Amino acid sequence: xxxxxxxxxxxxxxxxxxxxxxxxxxxxxxxxxxxxxxxxxxxxxxxxxxxxxxxxxxxxxxxxxxxxxxxxxxxxxxxxxxxxxxxxxxxxxxxxxxxxxxxxxxxxxxxxxxxxxxxxx
Amino acid sequence: xxxxxxxxxxxxxxxxxxxxxxxxxxxxxxxxxxxxxxxxxxxxxxxxxxxxxxxxxxxxxxxxxxxxxxxxxxxxxxxxxxxxxxxxxxxxxxxxxxxxxxxxxxxxxxxx
Numbered sequence: 651x652x653x654x655x656x657x658x659x660x661x662x663x664x665x666x667x668x669x670x671x672x673x674x675x676x677x678x679x680x681x682x683x684x685x686x687x688x689x690x691x692x693x694x695x696x697x698x699x700x701x702x703x704x705x706x707x708x709x710x711x712x713x714x715x716x717x718x719x720x721x722x723x724x725x726x727x728x729x730x731x732x733x734x735x736x737x738x739x740x741x742x743x744x745x746x747x748x749x750x751x752x753x754x755x756x757x758x759x760x761x762x763x764x765x766x767x768x769x770x771x
Numbered sequence: 772x773x774x775x776x777x778x779x780x781x782x783x784x785x786x787x788x789x790x791x792x793x794x795x796x797x798x799x800x801x802x803x804x805x806x807x808x809x810x811x812x813x814x815x816x817x818x819x820x821x822x823x824x825x826x827x828x829x830x831x832x833x834x835x836x837x838x839x840x841x842x843x844x845x846x847x848x849x850x851x852x853x854x855x856x857x858x859x860x861x862x863x864x865x866x867x868x869x870x871x872x873x874x875x876x877x878x879x880x881x882x883x
Contacts, residue, residue, distance in 0.1 A: 685872075687820075695812075695820065695863055697872035709870050745819055756867050757810045757825035764819055 652676040652760045654746050659766035666736050670765050672729040672746030679727045680704065683749030685758050686720060686731050688742035698744070699731065702754045714740075736769045743767075773797050773866050777875035783883045790851040792878045794864035799844050801868070808867035811840055811849045814877075815860040823862075824849065856882065 657671045670686075686698040699720040700709045708720050719732040729746050744765045747758035774797040784790045792811075800807045809827050812820040822831045824840035827847060837852040851858055859882060864875040 694861075694877045695814075695865070695874040697874065700870075700872065711871050747820075755872065756806070756808050757822060758812075758820075758865070759822045759825070759831060761819040761821070 652748065654748065654760060654762035656744075656746060656762040656765045659768070661768045661770060662736055663771050664737060664769055666769070667732070667734040668736065668767065670731040670733065670744055670746075670767070672731075672762050674727045674729065674748070677748070679722055679729060680724050682751055683753050683755040684720075684722065684729045685745075685747040685749055685755060686718075686729075687745045687747055687758070688740075689745070689764075690739075690742045693742075696742075700749065700755045701729070703749075703752050707754070733767070736767075738769050741767060741769045772871055773800070773869055773873050775864055775866055775873050775875040777862075777864060777878050779878060780876060781879045781881070783881050784851075784854045785883045786856060787853050790854050790858075790880060792849045792862050792864075792880075794842075794847045794849070794875050796845045796847075796866055800847075800866050801844065807843065809840075809842070809847050810865045810867065811838075812863045812865060813858075813860050814863065815857075818860075820863065851880075854880070854882070 653675045655673045701720045717735045722729045746762040748760045749755035776795045778793045811824040814820045828840040839850050861877040
């Protein structure tokens with residue numbers, strides 16, 4: 651069974667840093683593109699970042715470029731999002747999602763339960 | 772960036788009746804490889820999104836056949852043939868033809 655289990659919610663001060671994790675089971679993370687998507691409270695979905703299947707290419711929304719870094723650890727079958735210089739507008743529920751096999755994110759089929767990130771002083 | 776525009780934003784539907792959601796992209800979603808990477812996702816209250824349809828009309832595993840997708844180029848539609856109570860939620864279209872990936876604003880499906 652495919653599962654994506656995300657780390658727990660956290661409150662961080664503006665300007666602070668945080669790393670989100672997403673542990674995959676039921677499939678090999680390296681074989682798939684992987685997404686980070688966020689949802690601000692009461693709002694719609696916003697794409698944040700993607701790493702392609704072999705990890706050679708990463709992509710970011712302009713709103714997070716230079717501040718967030720997507721990565722994965724094959725030995726732990728886990729996906730990460732390193733977030734720095736956090737702003738109030740980064741407050742959202744962050745989802746990891748699996749992309750397509752051997753691809754670059756043609757769709758997002760399985761989703762984690764989400765991690766609530768609150769940026770507040 | 773490709774802008775995805777959904778209509779309607781809210782859709783009250785009677786149980787057992789059909790429902791239809793439209794999604795229009797600001798430019799063609801046909802990729803250079805010939806595929807059109809348009810997906811539909813459902814988000815039930817308090818739940819993460821769930822993939823319903825990918826590449827316009829391919830239903831994902833386990834999705835009931837009352838859900839169907841159609842369209843081409845810049846105009847796409849998700850249809851529910853007979854709405855059931857479990858279909859309540861917000862529906863999003865998403866394009867994966869270009870970066871940045873973009874979503875529609877969401878359409879809230881509710882029961883009359």
